[in-house]
Amino acid sequence: MEINQQSQSAIESAIKKAIKPFIQGSAQPTVTDIHIQPNFNTGELYIFDDEDNELACAAVREWSNCDIDDYYEEAEKTLRSILNKLNEDNAFNNITILKPYSFVLVDEEKETISDLLLVDDDTLFIDDELLKGLNEELDSFLKDLLEK
Numbered sequence: 001m002e003i004n005q006q007s008q009s010a011i012e013s014a015i016k017k018a019i020k021p022f023i024q025g026s027a028q029p030t031v032t033d034i035h036i037q038p039n040f041n042t043g044e045l046y047i048f049d050d051e052d053n054e055l056a057c058a059a060v061r062e063w064s065n066c067d068i069d070d071y072y073e074e075a076e077k078t079l080r081s082i083l084n085k086l087n088e089d090n091a092f093n094n095i096t097i098l099k100p101y102s103f104v105l106v107d108e109e110k111e112t113i114s115d116l117l118l119v120d121d122d123t124l125f126i127d128d129e130l131l132k133g134l135n136e137e138l139d140s141f142l143k144d145l146l147e148k
Contacts, residue, residue, distance in 0.1 A: 003062045003078055010058040011045060011082050015091075015103075018047040018055035022095045031097050035106045036116065038063055038075045052110070076105055076114050083117045092119060 003011075018034060034055070035048040043064025047056040068074065083103055086092065095101075100120035105113045 003060060007060045007062055008078075008082060011060065011079070012086065014045060014047055014056040014058035015082065015086060019091070019095055021055070022097050031101065033102045033104050034097075035104050035110065036079060037106045037108070037110070038072075039108070040071050040075075041065060048110075072105070072107070072113050076116065079103075079105060079116050087117070092117075095119075 015036075022031065031049045033050055035050075035052075037046045037048065038044075038060070039046065040063050043060050043062070045058045045060050045063070046054060048054055063071070063075065097119075100118060102115045102119070103117040105116050107113055
């Protein structure tokens, strides 16, 4: 599912609006994650802090009444791409959120689907290929440890 330039700009503007209160010089916030929640019925994209306070909202016309099966996967690709572009533009350099923090894709029940961007001091993880399979590896390690 491709989204047009207008929708990409709307998402980018919403992310910038969401992080604006956390730009250097502001009071030290206690936020540890920024939650991004697409609504595929209405085409709205909501951005929340940890306490479910809405930070920003955007309309994504292509997501309205979306009828594909893997819409979260498609939204994840789009959001990762936009976050990567913002990172390249240094949009996250002066954020005063306590590190580490993440941009997290969540569903309607606010359950985590994916970490879109993890920021930890000078380390920035855009692609979570390193994290794929981590749960299985940890489960296997714990099982082996408990069996011994």
